[in-house]
Amino acid sequence: MSSNVQFLIDNWVLVAAAAVSGGMLLRQSLAGGSGAGVSPDEAVRLMNREKAAVIDVCEPGEFAAGHVVGSRSIPLGTLDAAQNLPANKEQPVIVVCASGMRATRAAALLRKKGYAQAQVLRGGMKAWREAGLPVEAGAKGK
Numbered sequence: 400m401s402s403n404v405q406f407l408i409d410n411w412v413l414v415a416a417a418a419v420s421g422g423m424l425l426r427q428s429l430a431g432g433s434g435a436g437v438s439p440d441e442a443v444r445l446m447n448r449e450k451a452a453v454i455d456v457c458e459p460g461e462f463a464a465g466h467v468v469g470s471r472s473i474p475l476g477t478l479d480a481a482q483n484l485p486a487n488k489e490q491p492v493i494v495v496c497a498s499g500m501r502a503t504r505a506a507a508l509l510r511k512k513g514y515a516q517a518q519v520l521r522g523g524m525k526a527w528r529e530a531g532l533p534v535e536a537g538a539k540g541k
Contacts, residue, residue, distance in 0.1 A: 435503070435519060435521065436499065436502075436503075436506075436518055436519030436520060436521035437493065437518050437519070437520060437521060438521055438522075438526070438530075439520065439521075439522070439526050439527050439530040439532055440530065442467075442493050442520050442527075443532065445491045445493060445518075446469075446493070449490075449491050450490065450491075451490065451491035451492060451493050451516075452471070452485045452490055452491070452492050452493070453467045453469060453470035453471070453492075453493045453495060453520075454470065454471055454473050454484075454492060454493070454494050454495070454505070454509075455467065455470045455471065455472050455473070455495045455496070456473060456474060456475040456478060456494060456495070456496050456501050456502055456505040457472070457474065457495075457496050457497060457501070457524075458474050459472065459474065459538060461496075461497060462474075462538065463536065463537055463538040464536060465524065465528075465534040465535070465536050466495070466524070466534065466535060466536075467493075467495055467520075467524075467527060467532075467533075467534070467535075468533045468534070468535045470495060471483060472538075475496070475501045475504065475505050478505055478508055478509070479508060484509075484512075484514075485514070488512075488513045488514050488515070489515070489516065490514075490516065491516040491518070492506075492509060492514050492516060492517040492518070493518055493519075493520050494506045494509065494517060494518065494519050494520065495519075495520045495523060495524060495527070496523050496524070497523050497524050497525065498522070498523040498524075498525055499519055499520065499521060499522055499523040499526075500523075502519040502520060502523060503519050505517075506518060506519045
């Protein structure tokens with residue numbers, strides 16, 4: 400048996416910990432975590448200074464329960480065929496969902512459609528609320 404194999408056998412706990420840690424980092428990276436997207440404060444700056452559009456990709460019931468003021472509701476499942484996307488593809492777009500997972504997929508889809516500045520609200524509506532930013536309820540968005 401080679402010394403490399405013997406090392407792996409003798410230190411299986413370390414090898415397993417390294418594999419789990421690497422897997423968690425990869426998952427977080429693929430899910431848009433670890434710094435991907437914009438913070439709630441940066442989103443407000445983009446909305447105020449650069450007129451960023453906010454697209455909420457939650458389901459209608461989630462949107463009605465509370466969403467970023469002025470956002471438009473386009474559930475993730477309807478995004479590919481949506482007609483109410485911003486006309487200007489150069490305009491910054493902030494994509495929101497409850498936690499950021501659906502928004503990550505939606506932002507990737509929007510970038511494929513030509514919205515180069517599509518970004519995820521990091522932490523989703525949870526982070527928005529925790530930052531004390533305004534939320535409106537009701538089914539009517541922009």
